[in-house]
Amino acid sequence: MSKSNDRMVYKRGNEWVNKANGNERVSSVHSTQKEASNTARTMLRNSGGGELIIKGKDQQIREKNTIPNGHDPRKIKG
Numbered sequence: 001m002s003k004s005n006d007r008m009v010y011k012r013g014n015e016w017v018n019k020a021n022g023n024e025r026v027s028s029v030h031s032t033q034k035e036a037s038n039t040a041r042t043m044l045r046n047s048g049g050g051e052l053i054i055k056g057k058d059q060q061i062r063e064k065n066t067i068p069n070g071h072d073p074r075k076i077k078g
Contacts, residue, residue, distance in 0.1 A: 005020070005044065005047055005048060005049070005050035006020070006021040006050045006051040006052070006053070007019065007020050007021065007027070007040040007043065007044055007050065007051075007052050007053070008021060008040075008052075008053045008054075008055065009033065009036045009037045009040050009052070009053070009054045009055065010054075010055040010059060011033070011055070011056075011057050011059070012026075015029050015030065015031065016029070016030045016031070016032060016033045016035070016036035017029050017030070017036060018030070018036045018037075018039050018040040018043070020043075027039075027040075027043065033054070037052070037054050040052055041065075041067055044067040045067055045068070045069070045070030046070055048069050049066070049067050049068045049069040049070075050066075050067060051064065051065070051066055051067075052064070052065045052066075052067050
């Protein structure tokens with residue numbers, strides 16, 4: 001089950017898009033998959049973490065990553 005904070009990167013025509021699951025509109029459009037996935041990772045980190053799904057050119061899931069929250073309030077090492 002996907003949460004609204006999860007994101008997906010996939011190819012649409014000649015561009016790579018970064019889209020939040022549950023949204024109709026894409027969040028960003030990029031010329032490379034790497035740019036789109038880096039932007040999606042940053043957005044997930046800044047919004048509290050979530051699941052990142054990256055699809056290949058054939059629209060098959062290529063990679064799935066859980067991105068942690070980037071704002072860890074604890075200052076404890078380890």
